[in-house]
Amino acid sequence: MKGQPLIPFLLIGVAGLFLMLVLSFVGLSQPGEEDENGDENGEEASVEMGAELYEENCLSCHGDDMEGETGPAIAGDDPDTVLSAIEEGPGTMPEDLVTGEEAEAVAEYVSEGGE
Secondary structure, three states: OOOOOHHHHHHHHHHHHHHHHHHHHHHHHOOOHHHHOOOHHHHHHHHHHHHHHHHHHOHHHHOOOOOOOOOOOOOOOOHHHHHHHHHHOOOOOOOOOOOHHHHHHHHHHHHOOOO
16 A cells, blocks of 8 residues: 555545445434424424513503403413404504414414413
């Protein structure tokens, strides 16, 4: 190997790339945290986000216990009904205070009664 000093380095590089490729496939085939626990982590994050958004945007009218103050009682309402109200803004409620995933998170939080 005195005449070709690059061959050992080349072999080490190829072996390293092969090892990285194999370990990548092994890592991809392992079940992740989300797979083991269903979607619990995502649901918890959604409920937490819903609670924060409710506090920021809804609490002043619907109250701590969602039993209504200047706005109507909403605790335990159907999520689709709550989502529709968020999007359309019935009565004096402003529409689209939150949108998309945020609106869905608030609707889920309200439908569960804030739990």
